[in-house]
Amino acid sequence: MVKMYYNEDADLDVLKDKTVTVLGYGSQGHAQAQNLHDSGINVIVGLRKGSARWKQAEKDGLTVKTVPEAVKSADIIQILLPDEVQSRVYENDIMPYLESGNAIVFSHGFNIHYNQIIPPEDVDVYMVAPKSPGHLVRRTFKEGTGVPGLIAIYQDATGDAHKLALAHAKGVGCTRAGVFETTFREETETDLFGEQVDLCGGVASLIKMSFEVLVEAGYKPEMAYFETLHELKLIVDLIHEGGLEKMWYSVSNTAEYGGLTVGPKVINELSREAMYEALERIQNGEFAREFVLEGKVNNPVLTSMERQEREHPIELVGKDLRAKMPWLNSELNED
Numbered sequence: 001m002v003k004m005y006y007n008e009d010a011d012l013d014v015l016k017d018k019t020v021t022v023l024g025y026g027s028q029g030h031a032q033a034q035n036l037h038d039s040g041i042n043v044i045v046g047l048r049k050g051s052a053r054w055k056q057a058e059k060d061g062l063t064v065k066t067v068p069e070a071v072k073s074a075d076i077i078q079i080l081l082p083d084e085v086q087s088r089v090y091e092n093d094i095m096p097y098l099e100s101g102n103a104i105v106f107s108h109g110f111n112i113h114y115n116q117i118i119p120p121e122d123v124d125v126y127m128v129a130p131k132s133p134g135h136l137v138r139r140t141f142k143e144g145t146g147v148p149g150l151i152a153i154y155q156d157a158t159g160d161a162h163k164l165a166l167a168h169a170k171g172v173g174c175t176r177a178g179v180f181e182t183t184f185r186e187e188t189e190t191d192l193f194g195e196q197v198d199l200c201g202g203v204a205s206l207i208k209m210s211f212e213v214l215v216e217a218g219y220k221p222e223m224a225y226f227e228t229l230h231e232l233k234l235i236v237d238l239i240h241e242g243g244l245e246k247m248w249y250s251v252s253n254t255a256e257y258g259g260l261t262v263g264p265k266v267i268n269e270l271s272r273e274a275m276y277e278a279l280e281r282i283q284n285g286e287f288a289r290e291f292v293l294e295g296k297v298n299n300p301v302l303t304s305m306e307r308q309e310r311e312h313p314i315e316l317v318g319k320d321l322r323a324k325m326p327w328l329n330s331e332l333n334e335d
């Protein structure tokens with residue numbers, strides 16, 4: 001078993017005299033900056049002048065500066081910008097102001113692993129990667145718990161990178177839930193695989209296709225929505241708490257027999273082949289090249305797919321139904 005690190009293994013004091021700048025105030029940025037600040041660490045947020053997020057970060061009680069000013073004021077520079085813009089911002093607004101002994105921190109290894117950012121040898125480079133969407137990083141922290149996370153050391157110029165990474169993970173709240181150590185390569189490749197095949201891509205495709213089949217067969221879209229999307233969370237909660245065993249225990253024998261016999265026909269050997277293909281494209285850098293080039297031309301494919309996704313009938317019926325369920329936390333930008 002891998003070693004897990006908890007609160008007692010990490011010492012926040014190593015960050016006592018340091019300033020951490022969090023570049024970006026999106027999903028991870030707003031969560032990690034506020035958690036670090038609430039943990040007593042001196043935090044500055046770095047944003048573009050005129051960024052819509054600037055006011056929000058100030059409203060949240062944080063100091064905000066432009067990226068170059070934030071980097072100049074900091075010992076530890078945490079890059080929580082979209083992966084596809086990080087290398088450009090690094091070249092223009094980070095690298096010129098780095099000082100020997102600084103640390104650069106990532107929450108995903110993409111830009112290091114795929115050579116988009118090549119840091120100088122005299123800075124620490126480490127990762128603190130919460131294994132969770134950013135909004136839950138903040139929500140769980142405020143509830144007094146946290147989400148599990150990974151740390152990884154790419155470069156230990158000062159000899160302190162490991163202690164810093166653990167303290168940083170503690171400030172973000174991850175050592176409350178458990179942190180384990182990995183490498184930039186392992187985090188990057190498994191993270192990309194998980195989000196493409198299972199967590200985001202696989203699940204979204206499964207939801208949409210099962211919804212489409214029910215609606216095409218003449219069932220009401222509202223029925224199909226509850227069956228294929230809404231209830232998924234309730235089932236996943238059981239899996240999350242107690243593994244597949246707890247889910248199979250809780251559902252009826254009918255669901256258990258039907259699920260165990262039909263599931264492998266739906267997610268089948270063809271799906272396995274597609275998963276291996278996705279993994280190969282991640283491992284050989286093809287996916288990274290495609291995504292980096294997509295970013296360089298201002299995300300035309302992503303923009304168009306986001307629009308198509310918003311217009312999918314399950315999203316339209318879902319919007320109406322969720323409006324009738326005010327107890328759902330469906331705000332997009334909730335803190």
Ligand SMILES: NC(=O)c1ccc[n+]([C@@H]2O[C@H](COP(=O)([O-])OP(=O)(O)OC[C@H]3O[C@@H](n4cnc5c(N)ncnc54)[C@H](O)[C@@H]3O)[C@@H](O)[C@H]2O)c1
Nearest residue numbers: 024025026027028029048080081082083107108132133134
């Ligand atoms: N979203 C997640 O839950 C999640 C989970 C784990 C790891 N990560 C990693 O965290 C990092 C950040 O991802 P995110 O999803 O939080 O990003 P995001 O898109 O939600 O937020 C990005 C932030 O950067 C700002 N920004 C964009 N371009 C900028 C520029 N040129 N200069 C300055 N600021 C700019 C945006 O205004 C925004 O505040 C990525 O490395 C990602 O892989 C994200």
Ligand SMILES: CC(C)(O)[C@@H](O)C(=O)O
Nearest residue numbers: 131132133191195199200
């Ligand atoms: C939250 C995820 C999917 O785990 C993360 O990896 C991301 O890129 O947003």
Ligand SMILES: [Mg+2]
Nearest residue numbers: 131132191195
């Ligand atoms: Mg992930």
Ligand SMILES: [Mg+2]
Nearest residue numbers: 108191192195
């Ligand atoms: Mg990811």
